[in-house]
Amino acid sequence: MATIVEINEQKALEVKNFEFTYAGADAPSIKKLTMPIARHNITALIGPSGCGKTTLLRSFNRMHDLYPGNKYNGEILFKDRNILIPKEDLIKLRIQIGMIFQKPTAFPMSIFDNVAYGMRLQGIKNKTELSGRVEKALKDAAIWNEVKDRLKHDASGLSGGQQQRLCIARAVAVEPEVLLFDEPTSALDPISTAGIEELIVELRERVSIIIVTHNMQQAARVSDYTGFMYLGELVELGRTEELFVTPKERLTEEYITGKFG
Amino acid sequence: MTHTQKRILINNIVMVLSTLSAIIGICFLLWILSVLVANGLDAISATIFMQEGAPPGNINGGLKHALIGQLIIVSYATLFGVPFGILAGTYLSEYGQKSKLAEIIRDISDIMMSAPSIVIGAFVYAIVVAPMGHFSGWAGSIALTIIMIPIILRTTDDMLQLVPSTLREAAFALGAPKYKVIIQVVYRGAKAGILTGILLGVARVAGETAPLLFTSFNNNFLNTNMSEPMASLTVTIYNYATSPYEDWQKLGWAAAFILSMFILTLNILGRLFLLKKKGK
Ligand SMILES: Nc1ncnc2c1ncn2[C@@H]1O[C@H](COP(=O)(O)OP(=O)(O)OP(=O)(O)O)[C@@H](O)[C@H]1O
Ligand SMILES: [Mg+2]
Numbered sequence: 001m002a003t004i005v006e007i008n009e010q011k012a013l014e015v016k017n018f019e020f021t022y023a024g025a026d027a028p029s030i031k032k033l034t035m036p037i038a039r040h041n042i043t044a045l046i047g048p049s050g051c052g053k054t055t056l057l058r059s060f061n062r063m064h065d066l067y068p069g070n071k072y073n074g075e076i077l078f079k080d081r082n083i084l085i086p087k088e089d090l091i092k093l094r095i096q097i098g099m100i101f102q103k104p105t106a107f108p109m110s111i112f113d114n115v116a117y118g119m120r121l122q123g124i125k126n127k128t129e130l131s132g133r134v135e136k137a138l139k140d141a142a143i144w145n146e147v148k149d150r151l152k153h154d155a156s157g158l159s160g161g162q163q164q165r166l167c168i169a170r171a172v173a174v175e176p177e178v179l180l181f182d183e184p185t186s187a188l189d190p191i192s193t194a195g196i197e198e199l200i201v202e203l204r205e206r207v208s209i210i211i212v213t214h215n216m217q218q219a220a221r222v223s224d225y226t227g228f229m230y231l232g233e234l235v236e237l238g239r240t241e242e243l244f245v246t247p248k249e250r251l252t253e254e255y256i257t258g259k260f261g
Numbered sequence: 262m263t264h265t266q267k268r269i270l271i272n273n274i275v276m277v278l279s280t281l282s283a284i285i286g287i288c289f290l291l292w293i294l295s296v297l298v299a300n301g302l303d304a305i306s307a308t309i310f311m312q313e314g315a316p317p318g319n320i321n322g323g324l325k326h327a328l329i330g331q332l333i334i335v336s337y338a339t340l341f342g343v344p345f346g347i348l349a350g351t352y353l354s355e356y357g358q359k360s361k362l363a364e365i366i367r368d369i370s371d372i373m374m375s376a377p378s379i380v381i382g383a384f385v386y387a388i389v390v391a392p393m394g395h396f397s398g399w400a401g402s403i404a405l406t407i408i409m410i411p412i413i414l415r416t417t418d419d420m421l422q423l424v425p426s427t428l429r430e431a432a433f434a435l436g437a438p439k440y441k442v443i444i445q446v447v448y449r450g451a452k453a454g455i456l457t458g459i460l461l462g463v464a465r466v467a468g469e470t471a472p473l474l475f476t477s478f479n480n481n482f483l484n485t486n487m488s489e490p491m492a493s494l495t496v497t498i499y500n501y502a503t504s505p506y507e508d509w510q511k512l513g514w515a516a517a518f519i520l521s522m523f524i525l526t527l528n529i530l531g532r533l534f535l536l537k538k539k540g541k
Contacts (some may be wrong), residue, residue, distance in 0.1 A: 066430065107445075
């Protein structure tokens with residue numbers, strides 16, 4: 001059984017006895033996992049390669065449904081509803097639970113159109129509303145000053161770090177309740193990484209954040225809660241400052257002191 | 262001879278042989294082009310574009326009928342072939358993916374692409390020309406459409422698959438339905454490649470003669486009625502170049518020159534699009 005710290009705040013998500021099996025795999029990649037995610041906090045997921053961090057993260061917005069044959073079991077509660085039911089409206093779900101990928105995923109269109117993309121999907125056509133919200137999103141993502149003179153330019157002209165912040169702007173523009181980050185800085189230089197980390201911390205005011213990272217310093221720097229996963233299971237979820245200083249589980253301690261992984 | 266010496270020797274031999282082969286190939290290409298350009302430029306004049314076909318010996322013969330006929334036949338083939346090819350390619354890449362059905366369609370399409378075009382001409386002759394009782398522009402366009410579809414289908418399939426799947430996922434993650442992901446993100450990402458495929462497909466069918474011989478046949482006069490036999494540059498080249506009359510042969514060179522320049526332009530444009538895409 002995992003050691004899970006008591007969370008007194010409201011919960012953004014609650015994972016209950018969750019199991020996930022990839023199409024064609026014999027064994028589940030996530031096994032009977034139970035884990036609360038605190039609202040308007042940053043939860044970091046750490047653990048050795050292949051332990052299932054990405055798999056768990058992509059379950060929150062049902063990304064696995066894009067590929068046939070994957071199987072979910074158990075429950076993931078979002079606003080007191082199980083989002084794993086087959087007739088869940090995935091479009092609505094993904095508007096409320098956004099995702100930032102490891103590599104920047106700027107669309108082949110202008111900077112403005114990139115940020116406006118999600119809003120246009122929701123049918124917002126009014127020009128002034130669109131440009132107001134695009135500006136706000138770009139400011140929120142701390143990239144406004146760099147791009148305000150070239151909103152009409154193709155997004156592919158931006159640097160990797162700028163593209164990643166553009167993707168964050170695009171995701172926050174639709175005002176999601178949860179944002180999922182899968183190693184968002186692993187393809188970036190240290191300065192861009194620091195910028196993104198700062199951004200994530202600021203976003204906590206308005207969104208609940210789950211971030212997968214291989215970098216334990218990053219988890220320690222940005223997160224409020226940290227979950228340590230191993231072989232498809234949650235070993236320990238604790239307040240970040242406690243988990244890194246006084247881990248309750250031996251496995252956690254061995255991992256954070258670099259004994260394996 | 263040591264092992265290293267032997268390796269260097271073999272390396273040199275292979276290099277010399279392949280360089281020689283390349284030079285020979287290029288020589289032939291330049292030879293063809295220079296003969297074509299010399300004869301073509303010699304034969305080309307403004308009247309060619311103004312006049313229709315004339316009996317041999319008549320200095321007023323032109324290619325207007327063939328140019329316009331060719332343009333109409335190829336335009337209709339493009340009009341049918343491009344949307345069909347793109348939709349089918351989209352099915353393969355975005356819906357069928359690695360499924361059995363998709364793989365079978367890919368194989369059939371590859372076989373069709375390497376089928377001799379004369380066979381396709383004969384096929385259209387059997388299913389269109391014979392029942393109608395006469396040759397027609399429609400039959401020519403249908404034959405060219407059949408040749409064009411597998412080319413467009415395959416390039417579309419390939420180019421869409423080159424679009425990284427994370428880009429699709431990013432659009433889905435914003436709540437986009439699948440058709441919008443395809444139209445707004447995937448097509449945009451593959452735009453240059455698909456356009457190249459279209460240009461190469463048009464260039465390929467524009468140079469076809471055999472399937473037109475059986476279908477649109479020929480016409481010595483300007484005809485814009487697709488239900489009638491229609492002239493084309495390629496069939497005109499075939500007829501004029503093999504005729505014993507010197508003025509017809511000259512017109513044949515002019516037609517060959519015009520057609521080659523058209524196809525060359527399409528090919529260069531197609532490659533430019535791809536280069537532009539890679540440069541990004
Ligand atoms: N598409 C897939 N099909 C089948 N198995 C998969 C697939 N993707 C991942 N797996 C398996 O599921 C397990 C968990 O993988 P996952 O990608 O979630 O790990 P991770 O913790 O994100 O690792 P990393 O730190 O390397 O990103 C691994 O054993 C992996 O081999
Ligand atoms: Mg991962």
